[in-house]
Amino acid sequence: EDQVTQSPEALRLQEGESSSLNCSYTVSGLRGLFWYRQDPGKGPEFLFTLYSAGEEKEKERLKATLTKKESFLHITAPKPEDSATYLCAVLPSGTYKYIFGTGTRLKVLA
Amino acid sequence: DAGITQSPRHKVTETGTPVTLRCHQTENHRYMYWYRQDPGHGLRLIHYSYGVKDTDKGEVSDGYSVSRSKTEDFLLTLESATSSQTSVYFCAISEGEQGLWKLFFGSGTQLSVL
Numbered sequence: 371e372d373q374v375t376q377s378p379e380a381l382r383l384q385e386g387e388s389s390s391l392n393c394s395y396t397v398s399g400l401r402g403l404f405w406y407r408q409d410p411g412k413g414p415e416f417l418f419t420l421y422s423a424g425e426e427k428e429k430e431r432l433k434a435t436l437t438k439k440e441s442f443l444h445i446t447a448p449k450p451e452d453s454a455t456y457l458c459a460v461l462p463s464g465t466y467k468y469i470f471g472t473g474t475r476l477k478v479l480a
Numbered sequence: 481d482a483g484i485t486q487s488p489r490h491k492v493t494e495t496g497t498p499v500t501l502r503c504h505q506t507e508n509h510r511y512m513y514w515y516r517q518d519p520g521h522g523l524r525l526i527h528y529s530y531g532v533k534d535t536d537k538g539e540v541s542d543g544y545s546v547s548r549s550k551t552e553d554f555l556l557t558l559e560s561a562t563s564s565q566t567s568v569y570f571c572a573i574s575e576g577e578q579g580l581w582k583l584f585f586g587s588g589t590q591l592s593v594l
Contacts, residue, residue: 402581413570413585457523461581466511466530466574467538468583472522
């Protein structure tokens, strides 16, 4: 069964304290792995797409990496405005049904 | 920002009444999705559409129906609302082509069934 597991469920960081969020996935084949940011009361906002193991993408303080079993979202020197829920999703091969993890709630303290 | 509009933004209804949520896009994307988001469950797919009049079920489709008579509009109907359908509903769109699979989401509809 295709599934996505994110950890930790919640994370509190001090401003400037770098860390990583994990997304483990099990799929028979992978079309793409996606990271989203979601602020309270809003819809998820697209961050990155990763297609194959070894691929990396960066945007400001965020860097996403992909292996055959998991993806990491690295947050370098986070700021309070990085506080949000980060969602991971996969699109298995042969389907257009995305599978989402339950997210990691990140709180960055000033 | 992708042109996706969900309506209404908030809805309070009573158990047993029918409810229709609307998703409207201005991007001419082929794929449209309805998700519900609940604490502890994340985003779960209700139904999706891959073209006008072409739809398929997701993992939590019981009690829901959808229709897509135009490319730009995707309607979600709760035939007879129940308290378990209290949730935040998100519409999403995708071009559905190689390298263009990312989803764009609407702002959501908060539905409360009393």
